Every structure is written in structure tokens, then in C-alpha cells.
Amino acid sequence: MARPKRTTKEKLLDAAEKLFARKGFHATSLREITGEAGVDLALVNYHFGGKKPLFAAILERRGAVLNEERLRRLTAVRRAAAPQAVSPEAVIGAFFDPILDFLDHAGPGWHSYFSLLAWVNNSPEWGRRLMSKTFDATVREFIRALMESLPGAAPEDIFWGYNFLTGALTLSLAETGRLDVLSDGLCRSNDVAALRARLGPFVAAGLRGLAQRGARSGQAQS
Amino acid sequence: MARPKRTTKEKLLDAAEKLFARKGFHATSLREITGEAGVDLALVNYHFGGKKPLFAAILERRGAVLNEERLRRLTAVRRAAAPQAVSPEAVIGAFFDPILDFLDHAGPGWHSYFSLLAWVNNSPEWGRRLMSKTFDATVREFIRALMESLPGAAPEDIFWGYNFLTGALTLSLAETGRLDVLSDGLCRSNDVAALRARLGPFVAAGLRGLAQRGARSGQAQS
């Protein structure tokens, strides 16, 4: 609506993003996608070369934007803290805030995209390789920053901590509605403000707790 | 091998559990399942009535066992602490330890099962309703216990905290192999001992951090 002209390629990307996020890859047919997009079935193969390349294009489209924004903010908090090391809270903010901001202020496309990310992150199969391809370089940079921010922590604790961190984020982005049910409506899975207020503090405290645990027990324990 | 006689029903459950965990529901065909199980294709419909009922039976089979063990341990830690309230660490232990123990000492079936749980937990579609049906009653009991263990925390913080907690657990159970790649082999996603040493401390610290945040800011902030 905002954009005067949407190309066929964009229509297909938008429709597929929405449906893949809602039902997963295999449960969504090209007929549903082209129906939703209002274009002909054969055009998927013309523009993307198949169903899988279409999926890859979806992951890449917003992934590149997200990576750029995350790295921009990481650089900013590092500069703001220099010459001291950044705090874990600042690193975590640079990692989470772009997502939360896009959820708040950008269109429903980003919403579907993050839901899709949540699905593919926990999904078996080839989708995870795409995930890795798009995000690993950026993630490695953030893990380095976390290590700098918690110099007392063992590297293993940081890696596992990142795993927990991304798991907590992922389930929140999936918006399964489970939270709504369990809390009898007190909390809503799509309440970005509530998530923003809690995810950072939870993760930061968890990472600091892990770092302390490592320091307390001397060092390695498995 | 250990069991002398495995019924056709069990063979089908075992094979389907393994394949659904590895490839998801829609990407696994009944022909693959019956082939893996070494039984005839038509027997799925005879014994279970279809593909979806088979999936539901898988979720339910070990879910009942897990729920029972979790509640048994929760009762135990509550009794051990009485008349004082249990600590969050003890509640979290009663929630995580059954899974970790099954992973350590029980067969590969549990391994597949947890991997499947991780998939269905973040999955869109109807699978999540099954998840809710099997686990919600037990989960509500644990959430109550968490509230008792952190009396200063706002209920919203506990609900969101449970969401983060289960997200961290879920991604760890999925064993995506991403951790192995990111750490260049230093950590392995299937290292149960490493997970056991870190998941509890991370989550406990996170919950305590959330509870403090709530106390510090007076109370509600979204």
C-alpha cells in the first residue's frame, strides 16, 4: 500500500514469507503462495528457479538488513565505551534491539520473517545450513564482543550462553501463543514492549551467572 | 535388542519418532516410516488410523513418562525444603534433570523424542496444540512452584521467564550442530554433561535477575 509498485518478485517473496512462517516449508505449496500473491504458478520457477531457491531468497533478503543494523549498533556501543570494554548489557542490546525495533516500527513482513527464523532455527534438515550461511559471520563477531565484555568467563561458557540466549529469543519470536494460554491472558506472546523489558535483563543476568560459576569452580568442568 | 519382542505398534512408533525428529512431519512419508520399521504400509492406518494420530501417539507415549517423573521430583524438592519455600534452583532442577537423565541413561528413543519436542515447540500449525495438551497441566504446576520460590517477582516476570527458560532448553535439545560450528569444535551440541553444568545456572541467574528488575522498578512496567 505504501509502495506504489510492487514487482512480481516482491509479491512472491512477501506471500511466501507469510505462508512459510505460518505453516513451514513442506506444508506450504507453490499454489498457495502464488494464489496469495495473485500471480501465476509458473512464475516462481521463472523468477527464482524453484521452491527451495525461493526460500533461500526470503532468508537472505531481510537477513542482510538485520546483519548490517546489528553490526552498526555493535560498533556504536564499542565506541561509546572505549577505551573501556563494553558491558554485556550493551552487547546484548545491540543484538536484540534491531529485532525489537523492526517489530515495533516496520511492517508485518518483518513479523513474518522473525517467525520464520524461529522456525528454521529449530528445524532439522537443510534450512539450518541457510541460517548458518546468512548469520554465522555476524554471530561470531557478537560472541567475540561477549568474551571481551566478560573477560573472566571461559570461552565454553560464552558459547553455551549464546546458545541459551538465542534459544530464548527464538521461542519468543515464534509467538506460539503458549504464553497467552499458560498465563490465562495475563501475558501476550506478541507484546513487544513486555519482551523488550525482560529479555535483555534475563539474558544478561544469566550470562553473568555463568561467568561467575566458571570463575568459582576454578575453571573447566566438562 | 534389549527387549525380546517388539510389537508392530512399537516398531512404528520408534521408526516414526526417529524420522519425524530428523525431518519434521510433512517431509516424512509413511513409506519411509514403514520401511524403517520393516512393516507394511497399510498397518499405519490399521493401528493408528492415519499419519496425524501416529504423530499424536508419539508425543503422548514419552510425554506421560516425563510428566510423571517431573512431578515426582517437584514433590520431592518441596518436601525436602519444607516448611521453607523451595529455591528456584531446586524447581529448575526438577524440571530439567529428568530430561538430562533420560538423555544420559536411556536409549536413543529419548534422544529422538526430545529433538522432536524441540521441533514441535517452535513449529507453527497444529503440532503445538498437541504440545499444549500433553504438557500444560504439568507446566502450570512448575510455574506455581517458581512463583513460590521467588515471592518478590511479579507473575508476568515468571511467565516470561518460563518462556525464556523453555526456549533455552528447547534449542539445546534440538542439537542443531550450530554450537559446534560457531565454537570451531570447542563445544558439542550433544554434550549432555556440558549442558547440565550450564543450563541450570544460566536460567536460575536469569530468573533472579528478572525478579530483581521487577522489585527495583516498583512493579509493573508493561
Added chain:
DNA sequence: GTCTATAGCTTGATAGAC
């Protein structure tokens, strides 16, 4: 670039013999 038409295959499910 877009559309029609269809090839070629796989799927979940079932009827009926044993």
C-alpha cells in the same frame, strides 16, 4: 514476462484377499 496446459511423480488412504 506472463499464462495455459500438462507431464511425471509421490503422497495418504483403503478395499479386499488371506
Added chain:
DNA sequence: GTCTATCAAGCTATAGAC
């Protein structure tokens, strides 16, 4: 309970007209 044989429906992908 098990197996053979098969059906109807759905799928992705493509060849070729426009």
C-alpha cells in the same frame, strides 16, 4: 493382523504459445 494392489488427489516443474 498382515499384505497386495490400487485409487484419487496433490505436488513441483516445465514446454511452449503469446
